[in-house]
Ligand SMILES: [Zn+2]
């Protein structure tokens with residue numbers, strides 16, 4: 370087992386579409402509060418048209434992650450892109466968010482978080498809470514956390530809104546110990562937890 374001390378990492382939240390600014394601010398506040406990392410909201414950029422799949426009329430999450438990792442991230446900066454458009458990865462009909470394990474960029478899509486399972490509008494505060502949960506979950510992946518078996522933990526996999534709503538807004542004790550802010554207090558982070 371290889372151990373390394375966590376580097377100091379800052380998080381940037383990038384609204385990709387004007388209407389995602391509020392969610393970006395809420396996500397930034399949660400990142401600071403839950404992960405104890407410095408976090409800033411960047412100026413908004415337009416939705417990423419290059420990632421639109423003309424057949425599916427959804428946006429390719431993998432392509433957007435690659436783009437952000439190439440242009441917005443470095444060793445000390447991780448980015449969370451917040452979108453109002455619907456995201457997919459090839460094996461799923463849609464995803465709420467996306468991140469590569471140990472990667473530099475994560476995504477959150479508000480598209481389905483702002484709706485009920487029946488497609489009606491959700492309460493705005495519920496949609497924002499869901500966005501914060503998805504963002505913290507995806508950031509967990511960027512810090513090499515895999516899915517957690519504790520159904521109440523933020524790192525538990527939620528494939529639908531009911532599962533996401535049942536997840537508590539907290540990391541279980543096990544997962545929390547692998548986040549860098551907690552590791553920086555004298556613990557070590559296990560590298561490559563896969
Ligand atoms: Zn996940």
Ligand SMILES: [Zn+2]
Nearest residue numbers: 517522541544
């Ligand atoms: Zn956990």
